[in-house]
Amino acid sequence: MTSFLEYLGQSTRISFTKLGRASYFLVQILAGLLSLITRPRLLLKQLYSVGVLSFLIITISGLFVGMVLSLQGYYTLSDFGAEETLGVMVAASLVRELGPVVSGLLFAGRAGSALTAEIGLMKATEQLSGMEMMAVDPIRRIITPRFLAGLISMPLLAALFSAVGIIGGQMVGCGLLGVDEGAFWSQMQAGIDFRDDIINGVIKSLVFGFVSSWIALFEGYDAIPTSEGVSRATTRTVVNSAFSILGLDFILTALMFGEH
Amino acid sequence: MQHTSTQDTLVGLFVASGILGLFFLAMQVSNLSSFVNEDSYTITARFENSGGLKVKSPVSAAGVKIGRVTAISFDPKTYESVVKMSINSKYNTIPDDTTASIFTAGLLGEQYVNLDAGGSDTPLKNNGKIEITQSAIILEKALGQFLFKSAAEDKK
CATH class of the missing domain: 2.40.30 (Elongation Factor Tu (Ef-tu); domain 3)
Structure with a gap:
């Protein structure tokens, strides 16, 4: 019994210590952001590995998610004779929820895990301490560009996901199921508001980009410098990012779409 | 850094397509276009x-x-x-x-x-x-x- 309490107390203390380290780490990243202006090339390289390499998985998943939404929505809506509202249904669910959330989860799996593994391995092979020896701040040189690249890429990827998904939904809805194309678009335009839906979706994806890049970079930076430690850190990145994205999504949705 | 220029082009294409996606959402999907100059x-x-x-x-x-x-x-x-x-x-x-x-x-x-x-x-x-x-x-x-x-x- 005492050992159980001891274990409980210790693990609580450890997780709070970790949260404290993560917060300090975030402050350090943000402090390095300004110095990045003088070195845009570092950012560009990370935009490539974080954003461009995630492009394909995001667009293809978006296409299929949109197509499935259209197919499933059609069968339910046709029971009520409301097939024309398929456009609103597909667009609203993509722009408000699925776009930011699914692309955030994919981003955490595709880019976040790669970031953690990369930085964890840098730490394991003592590249980070090597940099410190040469008086190069590894946070400014390595971490901050990756963080900013994640923050920039996420809204773009989420917008792409939604846009491609809507096109996929239109292809299935109008091409395969025979929904009128004019009604599909006009109902969508009448039902989707720029400020309420699209801007809120962009804000969501910014928050998810922030959180998942932060988690991925911190887990890598904080990893135990062994091959097992790096593998555990990578797993934790994906799990923690998924939890944070889904939990934050609930909070953000309650805040944004509460009053209607 | 041999392929720097192709990398730059790809990053440019990526950012442009992301912005295009946002533009598409704003103009084609939402009601923003009906508010312009109204x-x-x-x-x-x-x-x-x-x-x-x-x-x-x-x-x-x-x-x-x-x-x-x-x-x-x-x-x-x-x-x-x-x-x-x-x-x-x-x-x-x-x-x-x-x-x-x-x-x-x-x-x-x-x-x-x-x-x-x-x-x-x-x-x-x-x-x-x-x-x-x-x-x-x-x-x-x-x-x-x-x-x-x-x-x-x-x-x-």
Whole structure:
């Protein structure tokens, strides 16, 4: 019994210590952001590995998610004779929820895990301490560009996901199921508001980009410098990012779409 | 860093396609395009009951959408619902004796304001008031009345 309490107390203390380290780490990243202006090339390289390499998985998943939404929505809506509202249904669910959330989860799996593994391995092979020896701040040189690249890429990827998904939904809805194309678009335009839906979706994806890049970079930076430690850190990145994205999504949705 | 320039191009393409996606969402998916360069004027109507009318509900005349509801408030003195509507400036010849009524699109559809033009020669101006209004039909009320009426007839 005492050992159980001891274990409980210790693990609580450890997780709070970790949260404290993560917060300090975030402050350090943000402090390095300004110095990045003088070195845009570092950012560009990370935009490539974080954003461009995630492009394909995001667009293809978006296409299929949109197509499935259209197919499933059609069968339910046709029971009520409301097939024309398929456009609103597909667009609203993509722009408000699925776009930011699914692309955030994919981003955490595709880019976040790669970031953690990369930085964890840098730490394991003592590249980070090597940099410190040469008086190069590894946070400014390595971490901050990756963080900013994640923050920039996420809204773009989420917008792409939604846009491609809507096109996929239109292809299935109008091409395969025979929904009128004019009604599909006009109902969508009448039902989707720029400020309420699209801007809120962009804000969501910014928050998810922030959180998942932060988690991925911190887990890598904080990893135990062994091959097992790096593998555990990578797993934790994906799990923690998924939890944070889904939990934050609930909070953000309650805040944004509460009053209607 | 041998492939720097292709990498740069790919990053550029990625950012451009992301912005294009956002632009597509803004213009094609949302109602933003219908707001661009839209001059409008405001008119007010008082209804005994505005039913399920909401802000942004359409205002139409002869079945054509000419504006939207911008604000709905309750007047504590007259116990009426004050509905503000913004009408596209293209349609500036609506007579001042126009009737405003709240209709429902379809049986269960959303409610909208319908303007029936009157015969007056003076048009409504900005911040003008519509005097003749007809309240929303509350389905429960109408059903209740119908049921009472048929029950009363059964007794006879």
